[in-house]
Amino acid sequence: MNAIIDGLSALFEPIALLCFVIGLGLGLLVGIFPGITISMAVALATSFTLTLEPAQGLAMLLAIYVSAQYGDRIPSILLNTPGTPAAVATTLDGYPMAKKGQAGLALSISAIATTVGILMSMIVLMFFAQPIAQFALNFGPFEMFALVSFGLTVIISISTQSLAKGIFAGLLGITFGMVGLDPITGDPRFVFGTNELTSGLHFIAIIIGLFGITEVLDQILTYRRDKTHVITSLGRWWPTKSEMRQVAKPMALSGALGALIGVIPAAGGDIAGLIGWNRAKAISKKPEEFGKGSIEGLVGSDTASASTLGGALTTTLSLGIPGDSVMAVMIGSMIIWGIQPGPSLFERRPDIVVIIIAVMLLATLASTIISLVRTRAMTRLLDLPPQLIWGIIIVFCIVGTYSTTNNILTVIQMLVFGLLGLLLRRIGVPAGPVVLGFLLGPLAESNLRRAMLIGPPTEFITRPISLILLICTVAGLVWPTIARQLKQHKAAL
Amino acid sequence: MKPPQILSLALAAGCALSVAACSSAGINTKTPAASSSESDYPSKDITLIVQAAAGGGSDLSSRALASAMEPILGKSIIVENRPGASGSTAMLHVKDQPADGYTIGFAPVEISMLGSLNYDIAPSDYDMLGQIMLGPGVISVPADSPYNTLKEFVEAAKTTELTAANSGSGSIWEMAGLSLADATGAKIKSVPFDGGAPAVAAVLGKQVDAAFSGVNEVKQNLEDGKLKVLAIFHSERHPELPDVPTATEQGVNIEIGGWGGIYAPKGLPAEVKKTLEKAIKEATEQDSYKNVITSSGNLVVYRNSKEFSTFANDEAERFAQLLGK
Numbered sequence: 001m002n003a004i005i006d007g008l009s010a011l012f013e014p015i016a017l018l019c020f021v022i023g024l025g026l027g028l029l030v031g032i033f034p035g036i037t038i039s040m041a042v043a044l045a046t047s048f049t050l051t052l053e054p055a056q057g058l059a060m061l062l063a064i065y066v067s068a069q070y071g072d073r074i075p076s077i078l079l080n081t082p083g084t085p086a087a088v089a090t091t092l093d094g095y096p097m098a099k100k101g102q103a104g105l106a107l108s109i110s111a112i113a114t115t116v117g118i119l120m121s122m123i124v125l126m127f128f129a130q131p132i133a134q135f136a137l138n139f140g141p142f143e144m145f146a147l148v149s150f151g152l153t154v155i156i157s158i159s160t161q162s163l164a165k166g167i168f169a170g171l172l173g174i175t176f177g178m179v180g181l182d183p184i185t186g187d188p189r190f191v192f193g194t195n196e197l198t199s200g201l202h203f204i205a206i207i208i209g210l211f212g213i214t215e216v217l218d219q220i221l222t223y224r225r226d227k228t229h230v231i232t233s234l235g236r237w238w239p240t241k242s243e244m245r246q247v248a249k250p251m252a253l254s255g256a257l258g259a260l261i262g263v264i265p266a267a268g269g270d271i272a273g274l275i276g277w278n279r280a281k282a283i284s285k286k287p288e289e290f291g292k293g294s295i296e297g298l299v300g301s302d303t304a305s306a307s308t309l310g311g312a313l314t315t316t317l318s319l320g321i322p323g324d325s326v327m328a329v330m331i332g333s334m335i336i337w338g339i340q341p342g343p344s345l346f347e348r349r350p351d352i353v354v355i356i357i358a359v360m361l362l363a364t365l366a367s368t369i370i371s372l373v374r375t376r377a378m379t380r381l382l383d384l385p386p387q388l389i390w391g392i393i394i395v396f397c398i399v400g401t402y403s404t405t406n407n408i409l410t411v412i413q414m415l416v417f418g419l420l421g422l423l424l425r426r427i428g429v430p431a432g433p434v435v436l437g438f439l440l441g442p443l444a445e446s447n448l449r450r451a452m453l454i455g456p457p458t459e460f461i462t463r464p465i466s467l468i469l470l471i472c473t474v475a476g477l478v479w480p481t482i483a484r485q486l487k488q489h490k491a492a493l
Numbered sequence: 494m495k496p497p498q499i500l501s502l503a504l505a506a507g508c509a510l511s512v513a514a515c516s517s518a519g520i521n522t523k524t525p526a527a528s529s530s531e532s533d534y535p536s537k538d539i540t541l542i543v544q545a546a547a548g549g550g551s552d553l554s555s556r557a558l559a560s561a562m563e564p565i566l567g568k569s570i571i572v573e574n575r576p577g578a579s580g581s582t583a584m585l586h587v588k589d590q591p592a593d594g595y596t597i598g599f600a601p602v603e604i605s606m607l608g609s610l611n612y613d614i615a616p617s618d619y620d621m622l623g624q625i626m627l628g629p630g631v632i633s634v635p636a637d638s639p640y641n642t643l644k645e646f647v648e649a650a651k652t653t654e655l656t657a658a659n660s661g662s663g664s665i666w667e668m669a670g671l672s673l674a675d676a677t678g679a680k681i682k683s684v685p686f687d688g689g690a691p692a693v694a695a696v697l698g699k700q701v702d703a704a705f706s707g708v709n710e711v712k713q714n715l716e717d718g719k720l721k722v723l724a725i726f727h728s729e730r731h732p733e734l735p736d737v738p739t740a741t742e743q744g745v746n747i748e749i750g751g752w753g754g755i756y757a758p759k760g761l762p763a764e765v766k767k768t769l770e771k772a773i774k775e776a777t778e779q780d781s782y783k784n785v786i787t788s789s790g791n792l793v794v795y796r797n798s799k800e801f802s803t804f805a806n807d808e809a810e811r812f813a814q815l816l817g818k
């Protein structure tokens with residue numbers, strides 16, 4: 001009890017509360033602004049919070065962490081440009097909803113899904129931190145390869161138009177992922193003799209190019225003055241009761257999945273969002289609506305990517321191993337405050353754990369309220385003349401991308417991917433699988449090769465977690481075909 | 494509310510906001526003030542280039558040093574992150590800047606390694622101004638590992654090849670493994686991970702026989718009995734791990750670690766170089782700087798310009814030998 005009182009009293013001091021409010025505001029801005037990632041914002045804030053008390057610093061950093069999760073959905077839904085990588089999957093159904101005139105509804109549902117996701121994962125942190133974190137340690141190279149293979153099957157369901165084009169896009173992404181240094185030997189690959197490419201293609205440049213720039217270019221090229229503006233801010237913004245019932249199931253499933261994925265150190269909100277979207281589709285009664293503005297799809301992606309937060313915190317606090325890139329930065333400042341995360345943190349510094357949980361919950365609550373209140377104002381953005389919106393997006397994309405490396409070549413990469421995205425869109429190749437392939441390809445390769453260094457390949461099937469995941473992978477590959485056969489068979493009868 | 498708190502809070506808000514809103518921290522106009530003579534150096538702000546993204550160890554050390562140097566020099570030092578290509582992007586950038594003392598950089602241990610890894614970079618291309626820190630390496634094994642000393646581990650590895658995780662291909666911790674194998678004849682299979690934390694996680698999860706890493710990655714798990722640290726590769730025991738013997742104590746004479754210092758484009762005017770060297774030395778003696786370095790598991794190790802230059806060149810030779818080039 002003392003720990004709870006100590007923790008909360010440190011938090012409810014004026015300075016800590018002020019830090020919290022500043023963090024909230026910063027997070028929302030950082031999220032909305034494409035290119036500025038949450039880890040970057042937290043890292044820069046860290047250099048100033050180091051001089052504060054732990055409760056004050058944690059209040060600011062965690063508030064950024066949480067509220068950015070709400071901010072980054074906004075450009076995904078309204079502009080088809082993910083605010084941070086975690087909101088890539090939000091574009092899949094969020095943007096189509098906005099196009100259908102349901103921007104307000106999409107923003108509200110996304111905020112609700114994000115809230116549910118974070119709260120679900122905080123339950124995991126509060127009650128099951130130790131056993132789950134220990135379970136995560138079982139994910140060695142064998143298990144990671146199996147998990148990533150399973151993730152790659154998402155390409156199948158993400159390819160709503162044509163499977164062949166989807167697989168092509170996935171392979172393209174995997175190929176892009178190979179650029180850079182070989183993960184095991186360190187030899188340069190596909191760098192064409194340049195230094196710049198040895199660190200690989202830049203993920204932020206790719207997603208901003210493929211989504212944001214492509215969207216703007218496409219709109220500019222297809223714009224007709226006489227045609228009425230496609231997206232309008234009209235429409236409801238609060239879901240009906242039946243819609244709430246409809247999304248309950250994908251919400252629960254994606255939330256649980258996201259929390260688990262968050263626990264695994266190498267996987268974060270970007271991957272979780274895509275997998276969550278895919279699982280929501282698999283259990284949906286209307287899978288054909290996915291990718292065309294399905295509220296279930298939006299809920300699936302956003303609940304899953306949000307619930308990685310608690311998962312990542314669980315790994316960080318109870319193992320001392322960063323659960324995602326933001327946590328990697330946070331561990332640095334926690335150590336300087338004299339808080340060493342690790343298995344005994346819960347006994348050593350229960351007050352810190354209380355502060356962390358309290359800030360997470362308060363930030364979630366505050367962000368939800370802010371998000372729902374400003375939904376109407378946000379949708380007004382769409383009433384601006386499109387020329388103005390295009391200009392704003394392009395400026396934001398360029399400045400945001402430049403800030404990631406302070407290198408103009410990264411901006412050029414982004415623009416090239418914008419053009420490539422336009423080309424792909426014109427020939428009907430989806431961008432989602434490219435991103436998925438780029439994210440998962442290198443993870444699959446490095447873990448496969450690490451596994452081969454460590455032990456004989458038979459361990460893929462003798463290790464239980466790896467075996468189960470590989471069976472799921474095969475099932476995921478074969479099942480759609482079998483299902484189709486069965487359907488035809490039934491129809492023939 | 495104490496005034497310093499309010500001040501730092503306002504600073505935090507102001508700076509973070511400006512970064513988030515316009516992200517212009519990195520945009521610098523690199524036109525040198527032509528009129529300023531070297532005797533009134535520094536007459537304007539100095540830029541310190543960091544080869545890693547904000548938030549990592551290099552960034553933290555650089556920022557701590559920069560804020561300790563500012564009052565000494567009487568000018569602001571702007572820390573600029575230019576991550577990418579194993580740090581070579583930043584190093585080549587520094588090489589291209591005018592040697593006027595207004596662009597300096599954080600030189601990580603990689604500056605001595607990249608030459609052996611197909612990059613056109615060597616410490617001798619720069620003016621090395623002073624070493625500011627050192628993070629010694631350690632070798633750790635799972636808590637229930639059969640090996641309790643470095644000797645036991647090495648002996649076992651002479652008969653059967655053992656796997657050892659490290660933070661990545663071409664990283665200093667991979668070099669640590671190579672050094673140990675080279676010095677003892679042990680057969681150690683390097684398993685590169687993507688960073689130090691996952692490498693240590695592989696030891697905790699018993700995926701590998703051992704891991705090479707920095708002190709910070711193992712400290713808490715050692716205290717909690719989740720892993721054993723067999724040796725530290727430093728000349729003396731580490732204050733944070735007083736019970737961990739050095740490799741030398743166990744008959745294996747290896748010292749290896751991730752060090753860092755400050756460098757500048759080659760050919761600084763003598764006066765400027767002297768001013769900077771002195772400021773760096775004084776900054777490393779400040780408590781504010783020492784606190785940041787020691788609390789992140791590193792040691793404040795200072796070498797002056799000449800010593801640092803020799804040391805970095807020696808390291809480059811040693812890594813070249815290990816990598817067989």
